[in-house]
Amino acid sequence: MTFPATGRRVLISGASRGLGRALARVFAANGDRVAVHYGSREEEARATLESLEGTGHVLVGGDLTDPAGAGAAAVVGTAAKELGGIDVLVNNAAVNTPHPPATTPFEDWVAAWQQHVSVNLLATAHLSHLAARHMIDQGGGGRIVNIGSRGAFRGEPDHPAYGATKAAVHALGQSLAVALAPHGIAVASVAPGFFATERVAARLDGAEGDAIRAQSPFGRAGTPEEIAAAVRWLASPEAEWSSGTILDLNGASYLRS
Numbered sequence: 001m002t003f004p005a006t007g008r009r010v011l012i013s014g015a016s017r018g019l020g021r022a023l024a025r026v027f028a029a030n031g032d033r034v035a036v037h038y039g040s041r042e043e044e045a046r047a048t049l050e051s052l053e054g055t056g057h058v059l060v061g062g063d064l065t066d067p068a069g070a071g072a073a074a075v076v077g078t079a080a081k082e083l084g085g086i087d088v089l090v091n092n093a094a095v096n097t098p099h100p101p102a103t104t105p106f107e108d109w110v111a112a113w114q115q116h117v118s119v120n121l122l123a124t125a126h127l128s129h130l131a132a133r134h135m136i137d138q139g140g141g142g143r144i145v146n147i148g149s150r151g152a153f154r155g156e157p158d159h160p161a162y163g164a165t166k167a168a169v170h171a172l173g174q175s176l177a178v179a180l181a182p183h184g185i186a187v188a189s190v191a192p193g194f195f196a197t198e199r200v201a202a203r204l205d206g207a208e209g210d211a212i213r214a215q216s217p218f219g220r221a222g223t224p225e226e227i228a229a230a231v232r233w234l235a236s237p238e239a240e241w242s243s244g245t246i247l248d249l250n251g252a253s254y255l256r257s
Contacts, residue, residue: 003141003184003237006031009083010235011076013064013127014093016041018197019147021048022224023090026232028052032088035060035079039093058082064093064123065115072123076130085138088235089131091124091146091169100158116161121168128172128187132180141184143235146173147227150193150250166191170246177244186243188234193250195222216251 010027014020016038024034025048033056038045042061049059060082062075080086099112128144135142149156149166156163170189177187194212196204204212204221213220230249233239248256 003143003240004087005237008032008087008235009035009080009085010088010090011035011037011060011079011083011086011127011131012090012092013037013075013123014039015048016045017048018199019192019195019224019227020092021051022228023092023231024048024052024057026225026228027088027235028054028057030232033057033083035083035086037062037064037075037079037093039063056083064127065118067122067126072126073130076127076134080134086131086134086142087138087140088143089127089145090231090235091127091144093119093123094147094162094166095119096159096162098158099161101160113161116165120162120165121172124169125172128176132176132183132185135185136180136183141186141240142180143239144173144176144180144185144187145231145234146170146187146189147231148173148189148191148246150191150248150254152191153256154254173246174244181243184240186234186240188239188242188245188247190227190230190234190247190249192227193222193248193253195224195227197224215253217253218251220251222249222251 010032012023015024015036027034035058036049037060060078063071146169148170151163152167173187173189
């Protein structure tokens, strides 16, 4: 199988802003055509689309908590139709809302877990299955890259469902790596530490900003562009032998062996 280095058809979930926007831009700059997915932030997703280099990019809306209907199946189906297939899937869509166990009422706790499992884990699983079917039918191989988290390893005391679902995403990626390798599809995950986006700007600019930056011996937070560059490499032809990996991207803020 020959997997192309450029000109590929790329679906990125949760690409309206932040890391998703950086991912869309790095693939577009590579000469790929990108399907920019959004759940509810259509205006921001359109801004992402309009910022991309090249032509042939498309906007795809859909609620990923719905596996059928206008949800995951429609998102992959529309992306494949508009792009003429799917070569690369980046599972970036995620939620991360606080629910500390000692102070969160049980009803809110249940709701938080249901939301995190639906978006972070099940949507990733469903999109991966749907996209992989397209890749298999097309022939030629493919790439799936999951956005995991450092929190899967070090723990997330105020966001336990986030840490747990990201650990599950890592495990899912490794299972898929073994299952899909005979079809030339490589699957990998990245585990970023804290990185700067619009969503966390207030935290970085506020009282806890110095402590967050001090987590890394480099004395700063990461950038979406640094994460996107690693994802671009994992989606490249050269990265096939890295299938199954979980790549730490945390500026030495959390070390494991």
